[in-house]
Amino acid sequence: MQLDTIETGRLTISNVRKGLASGGSAVALAERHYTSIEEQNCSVNAWLALSRERAMAQAERVDRQFLSDSNAANTAGPLAGVPIGIKDVLIMQGAPTTAASKILEGYQPPPPYDATVVARLEAAGAVLLGKLNCDEFAMGSSNENSAYGPVKNPRRLEHVPGGSSGGSAAAVAAGMCVTSLGSDTGGSIRQPASFCGVVGVLPTYSRVSRYGLIAFASSLDRVGPFGRNVRDAATMLGVIAGHDPLDATSSTRPVPNYVAELEASSTRPPGELRLGVPPEYFGEGLDPEVREAVETAIRKLGEKGCVIKPISLKHTRYAIPVYYVIATAEASANLARFDGVRYGYRAPDATTLSEMYRRTRDHGFGAEVKRRIMLGTYVLSAGYYDAYYKKAQQVRRLITQDFLDAFNEVDAIITPTAPTPAFLLGEKSDDPMAMYLADIYTVTANLAGISGISVPVGKSKADLPIGLQILGKHFDESTVFRVAQMVEDLQ
Numbered sequence: 166m167q168l169d170t171i172e173t174g175r176l177t178i179s180n181v182r183k184g185l186a187s188g189g190s191a192v193a194l195a196e197r198h199y200t201s202i203e204e205q206n207c208s209v210n211a212w213l214a215l216s217r218e219r220a221m222a223q224a225e226r227v228d229r230q231f232l233s234d235s236n237a238a239n240t241a242g243p244l245a246g247v248p249i250g251i252k253d254v255l256i257m258q259g260a261p262t263t264a265a266s267k268i269l270e271g272y273q274p275p276p277p278y279d280a281t282v283v284a285r286l287e288a289a290g291a292v293l294l295g296k297l298n299c300d301e302f303a304m305g306s307s308n309e310n311s312a313y314g315p316v317k318n319p320r321r322l323e324h325v326p327g328g329s330s331g332g333s334a335a336a337v338a339a340g341m342c343v344t345s346l347g348s349d350t351g352g353s354i355r356q357p358a359s360f361c362g363v364v365g366v367l368p369t370y371s372r373v374s375r376y377g378l379i380a381f382a383s384s385l386d387r388v389g390p391f392g393r394n395v396r397d398a399a400t401m402l403g404v405i406a407g408h409d410p411l412d413a414t415s416s417t418r419p420v421p422n423y424v425a426e427l428e429a430s431s432t433r434p435p436g437e438l439r440l441g442v443p444p445e446y447f448g449e450g451l452d453p454e455v456r457e458a459v460e461t462a463i464r465k466l467g468e469k470g471c472v473i474k475p476i477s478l479k480h481t482r483y484a485i486p487v488y489y490v491i492a493t494a495e496a497s498a499n500l501a502r503f504d505g506v507r508y509g510y511r512a513p514d515a516t517t518l519s520e521m522y523r524r525t526r527d528h529g530f531g532a533e534v535k536r537r538i539m540l541g542t543y544v545l546s547a548g549y550y551d552a553y554y555k556k557a558q559q560v561r562r563l564i565t566q567d568f569l570d571a572f573n574e575v576d577a578i579i580t581p582t583a584p585t586p587a588f589l590l591g592e593k594s595d596d597p598m599a600m601y602l603a604d605i606y607t608v609t610a611n612l613a614g615i616s617g618i619s620v621p622v623g624k625s626k627a628d629l630p631i632g633l634q635i636l637g638k639h640f641d642e643s644t645v646f647r648v649a650q651m652v653e654d655l656q
Contacts, residue, residue, distance in 0.1 A: 168194055173201050174340025178397045181247050181343060185231050186238035191224040191246030195292050198248040202294070202341045209339055210316050211332040212250070215295035219259035220248070223292045243400055245290030250336045250345040253296040254303050255280040255388070256377035264379045265311040266301045268503050268510045268529030280377020281412065282346060282388050282405040289404045294342055298332035301531045302500065303348050303381045305329045306356060306603040309594055310533045317590065318361060321629060324587040327357030330391070334361040337391045344401050345391045350381050351488050352583075352607025354389045355619035359582035359632025362621045364398045364649070365391050367607075369640045370614035371416040373402075374409030382495035385488075385611045395620065395649045399423035402642060421643050430647040435469045438648065441476035441575035446606055452585040458623035458631045459581045465655050466579075466648075474575055478567045481609055483560050485601060488608040490544050490557035496534075497541030503529065536597065565613040572638045577648050580606050582619040582632035606634060616642045620649045621656065 168176075168184030185191060199217065206212050227246040231237040237245075251257050254264050256276045263269040279287070287293060300310040308316040308331025316331040318324040319339035326335040330347030334357035337345050347354045349367045358365025366389040373388045380386060390401030406420045442463060447456060467473040505511035505525030512524030530538070544553035571578060584605060593600040610617045615636055622633035633652055637645035 169197070172340060173197055176340075176343050177393055178244065178247055178343065178400050182238065182241075182245065185227070185241075185246050191227040191292060192221060194246060195220050195224040195248055195294070198294060198342060201339070205319070205339050205341060208317065208322060209319050209335050210314050211298055211336040211339065211341060213253050213263065213265065213296050213298050213313055213332070214260040216257070216259040216293055220292045220294050223287060223290075227290055227292070242288065242290030243404060244286060247291050247344065248294050248342045249286060249291045250294050250297045250333060250342040251283060252299050252330055252333045252345070252347045254299060254348055254379045255283055255346060256379075257283045257293065257296065260296045262296065262379070263312075264302045265299050265313055266529065266531065266534070267312045268525070270312070270510060272509050278377070281374035281409045283377065285405050286346070297336055297345060300329035300331070301534050302379065302496070303329040303350055303353055304496070304533050304537055306352070306600050307588070307593065308332065308357070309590065310531055312531055315590060318587050320362060321587070321627070323589060324629065325360065325590055327360035327583070327587065329353040331357045333391050334358050334363055334365065337361070337363045337393060343393070344397055346388060346405070347391060348378060349387045349389055349611065350385045350492060351611050352604040354391065355607050355617060355632070355634060356583050356604060358391060358619040360587035360630065362624075362630030363391050363393060364395055364621070365389065365619045366398045366402055366642070367610055367617040368402060368406060368642060369616045371414050372406050372616070372640065372642070374412040374415045376409055376411040380499040382492040383499065384495060385492055387611070395646055395653050396424060396427065398618070399427055399646045416640070418640055423643060423646055426643045427646050427650055430643075431650070435466070435471045435651065438577070439472045439474055439575040440466060440648065441474055441571055441578040443476050443478045443481070443571075443578060443580065445478050445481040446580035450584050450602070450605070451581060454625045455581050455583070455585060455631050459579070459633050462622045462633055462652055462655060463579055466651060469651065471651075476571045476575060476578065478571060478609070480560065480563045480567050484564060484609045484612060485605055487557045487560045487564065488604070488612060489540070489601060490553050491561065491612070493537045493541035494545050494554050495541070496537050497545060500534070500538055505529075561612050564609055568609075568613045568615055568636070576644050578636040579648075580634045580636065582606060582634040586625045586627070586629035586631055610636055615639055616645050618645050618649045620652045622652060623656070
């Protein structure tokens with residue numbers, strides 16, 4: 166297989182490995198992706214910074230390994246030579262980290278260490294191209310909140326790519342990298358994956374280390390991969406998952422070989438799979454084209470032999486208010502550290518300490534971040550903590566119990582990923598509530614700590630991708646991948 170004969174937008178991890186084994190060059194592949202970035206980023210705005218020196222050094226190491234080792238196709242890391250992008254909320258040496266916020270703009274010195282997931286990617290042979298645009302501090306559903314301008318959907322440039330990991334999804338969809346990393350606090354991997362027509366994975370909470378991730382809401386944040394197909398996503402998760410002593414919340418549970426299990430499951434009869442369909446995710450507000458695409462996929466899964474079973478997740482109707490109480494409360498606490506004293510931007514000409522705090526945070530944070538800090542501070546304030554934050558945590562437990570009860574009856578749950586295809590840039594910018602409702606089908610998984618994935622399942626009449634969401638039990642990503650592969654094979 167000749168790497169240079171395959172368009173960058175069609176490359177997969179398997180293609181790259183086969184191409185290198187056939188004499189292809191990781192250096193040439195990296196250069197092709199940098200050329201693609203130069204040609205497209207002016208219109209898509211997916212990249213904030215490039216780490217060319219680090220990437221090319223890694224590509225040269227990969228080429229030397231394949232030249233010196235005749236068995237490198239089997240001994241090289243699972244991501245050897247694969248060009249990958251990193252969302253700019255993950256610490257990475259060799260490139261600035263801004264979280265797409267002016268409050269960290271120009272912060273020096275550059276990060277002195279890598280996030281654990283970044284280090285694991287490079288140890289697996291990945292070529293890290295640079296940092297990807299996102300909503301500021303990962304707060305948003307459209308990637309219009311970046312201090313460096315909105316990311317645009319490469320499928321239709323007048324539409325949003327989804328958020329907050331819109332840059333990560335757009336870069337894969339546009340062929341500017343093979344895979345990428347994003348973060349998901351309430352749907353920020355799955356929703357942009359749906360809008361851009363790629364695969365996006367939400368791992369179980371604690372499955373992947375958060376060390377080196379700039380925190381938004383610590384009990385909700387997850388790091389996960391984007392890929393062009395389910396196998397690539399499974400390969401990526403297998404590399405980044407696992408216990409990390411630097412993250413006290415990371416699980417010590419063993420990580421399965423997701424790719425091997427995916428291959429093994431292809432020989433098993435689908436009739437053993439019980440798939441739950443909750444009516445709460447198919448109600449008012451669901452776009453008819455999304456409904457048709459998802460219901461068609463469900464019907465085809467049933468025709469293949471899967472058992473389709475109606476289930477109820479009755480507390481889903483409370484998910485959006487619960488999420489935005491808990492997430493904003495945690496954001497208020499996490500972002501208190503950005504005050505102009507320790508690092509980052511400091512407002513000039515302030516005459517008192519309190520004035521410096523106020524001006525720094527006013528000038529450094531964007532409107533959406535300030536809105537969420539204010540909401541979170543309010544719900545944590547004296548007299549309101551019990552009425553809002555404590556009550557939200559109690560309802561969060563009910564939402565989690567709904568899933569635990571459902572998984573006693575089914576192996577996985579199928580829903581739409583988002584209520585609509587990608588909407589127009591600016592369409593919801595002046596209506597925060599409408600924007601928040603774009604995550605209505607995804608926030609429940611973050612609240613419950615379960616795993617999930619979004620898989621392309623067709624297109625609208627306007628040629629915009631539609632995503633189907635599969636939710637799985639805690640630490641049962643293998644089943645999620647298995648069902649996702651079945652959906653992918655239907656297309």
